[in-house]
Amino acid sequence: MPDTYAFTPPPVVSVPVVGRSERFPIHRIYCVGRNYEEHAKEMGFTGREPPFFFLKPADTVVVVDAEQTAPLPYPSLTSNLHHEIELVVAIGTGGRNIRAADATRHIYGYAVGLDMTRRDLQSDMKKQGRPWCIGKAFDHSAPIGPITPAAQAGDIEQAALWLKVNGQDRQRSTVSKLIWNVAETIEHLSAAWELQPGDLIYTGTPEGVAAVVAGDVLEGGVDGLTPIRVQVI
Ligand code: MN
Numbered sequence: 001m002p003d004t005y006a007f008t009p010p011p012v013v014s015v016p017v018v019g020r021s022e023r024f025p026i027h028r029i030y031c032v033g034r035n036y037e038e039h040a041k042e043m044g045f046t047g048r049e050p051p052f053f054f055l056k057p058a059d060t061v062v063v064v065d066a067e068q069t070a071p072l073p074y075p076s077l078t079s080n081l082h083h084e085i086e087l088v089v090a091i092g093t094g095g096r097n098i099r100a101a102d103a104t105r106h107i108y109g110y111a112v113g114l115d116m117t118r119r120d121l122q123s124d125m126k127k128q129g130r131p132w133c134i135g136k137a138f139d140h141s142a143p144i145g146p147i148t149p150a151a152q153a154g155d156i157e158q159a160a161l162w163l164k165v166n167g168q169d170r171q172r173s174t175v176s177k178l179i180w181n182v183a184e185t186i187e188h189l190s191a192a193w194e195l196q197p198g199d200l201i202y203t204g205t206p207e208g209v210a211a212v213v214a215g216d217v218l219e220g221g222v223d224g225l226t227p228i229r230v231q232v233i
Pocket of ligand 1: 032033084086115202204205
């Protein structure tokens with residue numbers, strides 16, 4: 001550690017862990033694009049393609065504590081803010097070129113997350129062949145609930161996931177419908193980057209993505225994990 005910094009370094013961003021006093025410090029946030037067939041179709045794509053990835057900075061996380069409603073600021077520059085409910089995988093043991101068959105031992109736990117998306121900006125960037133960052137990696141774009149250690153998470157590969165807005169169903173599917181399952185995703189991702197403890201993987205969203213506006217209350221869950229609740233302000 002140097003004696004002094006030019007300014008105070010930002011704090012480590014961390015997420016609570018269910019049943020433990022330790023918190024999970026975030027290293028990177030990886031996200032998988034179009035990983036449920038019905039969502040790929042609603043975005044105008046068909047067929048199985050290799051998984052692709054984008055990132056969000058660690059400090060885009062909004063920590064949503066159990067039994068709380070976290071405020072979610074409506075971001076700038078958009079008039080089409082979309083919700084994407086996702087299973088989030090928390091990496092506890094890093095590695096590169098991890099085989100799918102070995103992936104489980106790299107997983108610390110699982111959480112419920114929202115990959116909030118400025119869809120209008122993302123669509124503009126796609127049309128122009130430009131990076132998606134402005135559509136995906138904005139401040140407060142990655143709400144996440146407490147992490148449940150893998151051993152307590154039950155059969156996550158078969159779990160239902162769902163999102164309600166103001167009490168109405170918006171997204172409902174099961175993790176078993178992932179095009180690239182969790183282990184396969186870790187295999188592909190770790191071929192491209194060396195995974196580190198503290199990495200989060202937002203695994204993709206099922207169909208039903210749609211816009212939210214200020215005042216909306218979003219409640220989302222994955223069976224076996226702590227659900228999350230946010231209000232757009
Ligand atoms: Mn997503």
